[in-house]
Structure formats: C-alpha cells, structure tokens
Amino acid sequence: MKRKDNAFFRWFFGETDTMLGRVEMRPQQEYTETASDIREVMQDSLTQDQTGDEEDFVLIRVFHRLYRVAAVFFCVALIAVLLINVSWLPKNGGADNPVNNEVSARYIESGLQETGAVNIVTGMILDYRAFDTFGESNVLFIATVTVLILLRLDKEKKAPAKKGMPVYQRPKDELTIAQAQSRDRIYEPKNNVILQVVAGFLVPILFIFGIYVILNGHLSPGGGFSGGAIIGAGLILYLNAFGFEKTERFFTEKTYKWVSFFSLTFYCLAKSYSFFTGANHLESGIPLGTPGAILSSGLILPLNICVGLVVACTMYAFYALFRKGGF
Amino acid sequence: MDIFTYILMGFLVVCAISVTFSKKLLNSILIFMSYSLVMSVIWMLLESPDLAITEAAVGAGVTSVLFFVTLKKINAMMGEDGNDEKKG
C-alpha cells in the first residue's frame, strides 16, 4: 500500500508522534560515568552471575504463561457470572425496585424540613451522614501526609553513604529541594507568554466559579468536594504559569498545616455539638433559616466551606509534592 | 436520548480497551482523561449533577494532571540514566 506523505498519515501510521516528540524538550547532556554508577553496574553483573539457573528460567516462563491464561480465564468467568446476575436484576429505572425503599423516601420527604438544604444530596452527606464526610476529609489529609513522607526532599544534603551501608539505604538518589527545583525548570518552558496570558484570564474565573460552587452547595449541584477541586485546579494552573516563587507568597507548608487543622477541628467540634444536642433532644440554637436563601440550612454552609478548603489545599499539595518534593 | 446513551457507553468500553492496548503511556493517560470526561456526561444523563461536576473537576482534571506529572518525573529520571529508548 502506498502511503501518502502528509502529517496526518505519518501520525496515523505511528512514524512520528505529534505529542511525545515535543513534550520533553531538554538540552543534550554529556554522559559522565560516576563512581556510584560503576559500582551499581558491577553489583548487577555480580548478582546476575550468582543467580539464574536454566531450570529456574523454564519454570518462570511456564508460570508466566499459566498466570496469563488463568488471569484471562478468571476475568472472562467473572464478567460472565456478573452479567448473568445483572440479567436477573429487576428492570433498570423502575420506581418499585427494592433499592428505592423507605430510606430514600424519608430523605426526600423530610430532608428539607430537617436540614434546610434544597439539594437533598448535600443535606444527606453533610447533615445526616456528616461523620462519614468528616472521615473522608481525614482520609484526604492522611493521604497528603503519606505522600509527603514518600516524596519529601530535604532542604540540605544528607550525609554521604557509609561503607557498610546496604544498597537500599544509600542516599544516592535523594536530591535537595533547590536541586530538584532547578532540574524541574530545565524540562519546562520558562515564562511561557501564552500560558501566562491565558492563566491570567482563567485563574480568577476558576476561583470565582469554585467559590460559587462551594457557597451554593446547599442550593444547587456541587458542594465542598467539587468546588474545592475546582479551586485546586485553579491553583495548579497558576503554579504552572507563574512558577513556585509566586505561589509560595501565599501558600506554603505552614498555610497548608493551619488551614487543614482549623477546618478539620471546626468540622469535628461543630458536628459533635450538633449531634450531641440532637441525640439528647436539646435545643441546639442553630437557625435553619428559610430554604433557598444563601444563609440557610444551619451548619451545612460552614461545613461546606471547611470541606472545600481541605480539598483545595489537598489537591494543590499533591501537585506541589509531585513536582518539587515540598511546598 | 437512548441512542446518545448507547453511543457514550460504547465509547466508554472502547476507551477502556484501548487503554490496555496503547503502546505509549502518554496516549493511555490521554485516553483515560477522555474516559473520565465521557463518564461525567453519563452522570449528567443519569440525573446526578453533583457527581458530574465532581467527576469533571476531579477525575478528568486533577487525576490526569497527577498522572502527567508522574510521567514527566519518570521521563526526566529516565533521561538522566541515559537509556531513552526504554520509553513506555
């Protein structure tokens, strides 16, 4: 078959990749062999000599083939069994399916009076099942802490490797933050004008939209999670366009720490108070307001703001930790 | 409206299969991004706008960005090793 020579066909037949060729632009580096490289190569060849019988390889290959066959068989069997299950389920979309029982009826019928939230889903996750959402915010916080443990880089260089240290304890791969930052900027177009102008337009709009989604969480679709993710995306765009020097003026590790701490503590205390008074039939003194007004539905609005702050900070922290190993 | 849903569901399955078979990691991440976006449209059709907003912001936005950053880090480290031919 005769191929036509134009960009689309070249892309279609996989001769050039329009994306990959240009994403990682970096200057050519001279290859210099360091002492640790040589040591590692020698160690590799040594261990290769020590291991590796012919018999082992055959066994491993047989195991791999068996594993693949068994995995495909298992997946097909799983899909078949579950599809048979699905075919016996009641018809999708029927009003009298057993899923639509008295629980959802209760939420719909008296949700507005009890929580004051027009959006029943928000009323459910931030009032009836508020401790569930609290646990989830804590999951986000714990995930950030774990990523921080895994990816954090030190401010200064560590002590060099000692003699008897095992391979996995040598601090060979650890960079300092400054090194990582300078290396990070090599692979990236610095001060890209197009990106900066577009970000200048988009970032305020993203922030305003995120704040709108958070504040209207009890009136319209949305809420803390989605609004927080939108604000986090805006922060990430800002960081990409203007670099770490600009964002570090208002968002550092300290900001993250205090924002998360205050949000989670306020959430915990407010909801504990509300649940305590509710369980003991006391007057909680939290006004529900008129449904539909922006200052209504009791604790849902502040809790939404707390969740939104935690989510936004978490998203930005993930990105900054991945990029630089600290923020 | 039914036909639209059929097309979107078919697109989901095609996307999920082509993630498995695409050779380059960047391509599979982009396919996964479009998968999330279509998923958010499906949630709009299933009358769950809360989920649609959250999925569009979180699934298609932040998750893909995290994947991209990981790929960039790995490619940068790969460049330092000097074995560029082992991409993907």
Add this chain to the structure above:
Amino acid sequence: MLGPNLFANYGEAVAIILFGIGFSNLLLQKNLIKKIIGLNIMDTAVYLYLAEKGYIDGRVAPIVTNGVQEVGAYINPVPSGLVLTGIVVSVSVTALMLSLTIRLYRRYHTLDLDEISTRLKKEGL
C-alpha cells in the same frame, strides 16, 4: 441461564464489562502506571453501577424545586451521596499509588513490576 433483563439493564452490563476490563488490566499489565489506570477504571465502573441503581425513569435530580416533596418526583439520592464520597477518596488513593511508583522508579529505574520483584529477590529482601 440468562435472565430476561440483560438488554434493559445495559447500563449495569456496561459497568460490569468495564469492571472486568479494569481487573484484567490490573492482572495482566506489567507497567505500574497502566495498573493504576486499570484500578481507576474499576473504581468508575463501581460508581457507574451504583448510579445506575439509583436512577428512576422520568424523574429529576434530587434538588427540591417549587416546594414539591413527593417521593415520586425525584430519583434516589442515596447512591449519589455514596459515589460522591467515593470519587474523592479514589483521587487520594491514586495520588498515593503514583507517589509509590515514583519512589520505586527512583530506586529501581524501571516501571516493570516483574523486573522490580526479581531485583528485590536478588537483593535478598
């Protein structure tokens, strides 16, 4: 064997198929990032299944409009709440797994899980 409602429940069927594809990705791929994408596909498949279960024909999203508060007017809000929490948790799980991947790559300079495990064995861990 097959019941009567396989084609009426096409949404659930698609969710099951996506779950299977994601699971086979998780089992068969050697590349760690593709494994993570497979796990994400499994996540969304489960969410799709839940959302399909909560859907009711001809009803609207559970946002009270014009003061109508009958059960017959809105879809089931419970699956929406469940899935909403699930989506955000899946992001943090993804971030955690990706950071583990970066650490593994920094140590072993490969994304292939088989190679990593053989090297682990060689080092006696």
